[in-house]
Amino acid sequence: MAPAFPFSAIAGQDEMKLAMTIAAVDSSIGGVLVFGDRGTGKSTVVRALAGLLPSIRAAECPYHCNPDKEDDLCEHCAERRAQGKSLKVRRIDVPVVDLPLGVTEDRVVGALDLERALTDGEKAFEPGLLARANRGFLYIDEVNLLEDHIVDLLLDVAASGENVVEREGLSVRHPAKFVLIGSGNPEEGELRPQLLDRFGLSVEVSTPEDLHTRMQVIRRRDDYESDPAAFVERWKRKDGQVRRQIERAREHLPQVEVSDAMLERTSQLCMALGTDGLRGELTLIRAARAAAALDQADAVDVSHLRRVASVALRHRLRRDPLDESGSTTRVQRAVEEHLPA
The missing domain is CATH 3.40.50.300 (P-loop containing nucleotide triphosphate hydrolases)
Structure with a gap:
C-alpha cells in the first residue's frame, strides 16, 4: 500500500x-x-x-480509549480501573x-x-x-x-x-x-x-485557474505516482515541521485568551450576517483561538478572526432573495465592515 x-x-x-x-x-x-x-x-x-x-496513547480495547481521561473510558476499561487494575496502553x-x-x-x-x-x-x-x-x-x-x-x-x-x-x-x-x-x-x-x-467549518474548493498552480499540482502528483516512497521522503522534513506546529498549538491552546472586545466583534459580525443561533459565534471563537495557537500567540486578535471567518460562517447564512451574491462574498463584505484590518 x-x-x-x-x-x-x-x-x-x-x-x-x-x-x-x-x-x-x-x-x-x-x-x-x-x-x-x-x-x-x-x-x-x-x-x-x-x-x-x-x-496517540490508547488503551488496548476495541475503542482505543484515552487512558488519561476517566470520563472517556468504555465500560470495560472503567471496570478495570474500578477494580484497581491497570490498563494496557500502547501508541497508535x-x-x-x-x-x-x-x-x-x-x-x-x-x-x-x-x-x-x-x-x-x-x-x-x-x-x-x-x-x-x-x-x-x-x-x-x-x-x-x-x-x-x-x-x-x-x-x-x-x-x-x-x-x-x-x-x-x-x-x-x-x-x-x-x-x-x-x-x-x-x-x-x-x-x-x-x-x-x-x-464546524465549511470549505469551498474549485479547480485552480492559475497556470503556475495547475502545473505545480500536476507535476507533484505525477512525481508521487512515479515513486511514492521517494516523493514522501523528499517532503518528510516539511511535514515534520507541520506536525510539530500542530503539537505545539495543542499544548498552547488552553493558554490562548479571548478578550471581551474580540467576543463583541464576533457577535457584531454574526448579527450583521443574520446567522441562526449562537453556534456560529462559538465556532468562530474556537477556530480563531486555534489559529492563534498555531501562531503561538497569547490572545486572539482581529487577524485571527479575519482568517477563519469565511470557513466558520459561510454555511450558516440564511438565503437572502434580495442578495444574489454567494455566501462567501457576503461574509467577506461583513468582515471588511466589522473587522477592518
Whole structure:
C-alpha cells in the first residue's frame, strides 16, 4: 500500500489545509465540510492530514480509549480501573475511518457478533465504524448522498460523543468522539440543514485557474505516482515541521485568551450576517483561538478572526432573495465592515 500523499506537498488548496489543521488542533470545533469540483484533492487532504498527526496513547480495547481521561473510558476499561487494575496502553496512529455510501446501520453502530453467538452461544458485541473512529476522523465522501437514517444516527452520536446500542438483547455504551469530515459535489444535491449545522467549518474548493498552480499540482502528483516512497521522503522534513506546529498549538491552546472586545466583534459580525443561533459565534471563537495557537500567540486578535471567518460562517447564512451574491462574498463584505484590518 502506497504511503499517503504528503500534506505539505498539496498545492492550491490553502483554505482547505487551514481548516483541516484547525480541526486537528481543536477537535471540539465540530469537523470540516468540503464541497467542490471533482478531482480537486478533497480526499487527498484528509488522508494526508491523518498521516501527519502525532500518534496517540490508547488503551488496548476495541475503542482505543484515552487512558488519561476517566470520563472517556468504555465500560470495560472503567471496570478495570474500578477494580484497581491497570490498563494496557500502547501508541497508535490517529484513526481515519471511511463511511461508505449504502452502509448499513449495524455496520455503523455495531451489532451482535453472530459468529460467537453461533459457535459459543454467547451474546457479544461486534463494534462498528463509530467505535473504530473514536478519537480520530470519520470521513464521508459524497456526504450529501448519505441516507437519512444514517444521518440521524451521526447527528445523535456527534451531539453526545457516545454511541448507545440497545438491540438483540445487547446493551452497550461506548465513547465515540471523532472529527467529522465530509466532502461532496454541490451539483449532486444539497446537504440536510441538520447535518450541515453540525459541521464546524465549511470549505469551498474549485479547480485552480492559475497556470503556475495547475502545473505545480500536476507535476507533484505525477512525481508521487512515479515513486511514492521517494516523493514522501523528499517532503518528510516539511511535514515534520507541520506536525510539530500542530503539537505545539495543542499544548498552547488552553493558554490562548479571548478578550471581551474580540467576543463583541464576533457577535457584531454574526448579527450583521443574520446567522441562526449562537453556534456560529462559538465556532468562530474556537477556530480563531486555534489559529492563534498555531501562531503561538497569547490572545486572539482581529487577524485571527479575519482568517477563519469565511470557513466558520459561510454555511450558516440564511438565503437572502434580495442578495444574489454567494455566501462567501457576503461574509467577506461583513468582515471588511466589522473587522477592518
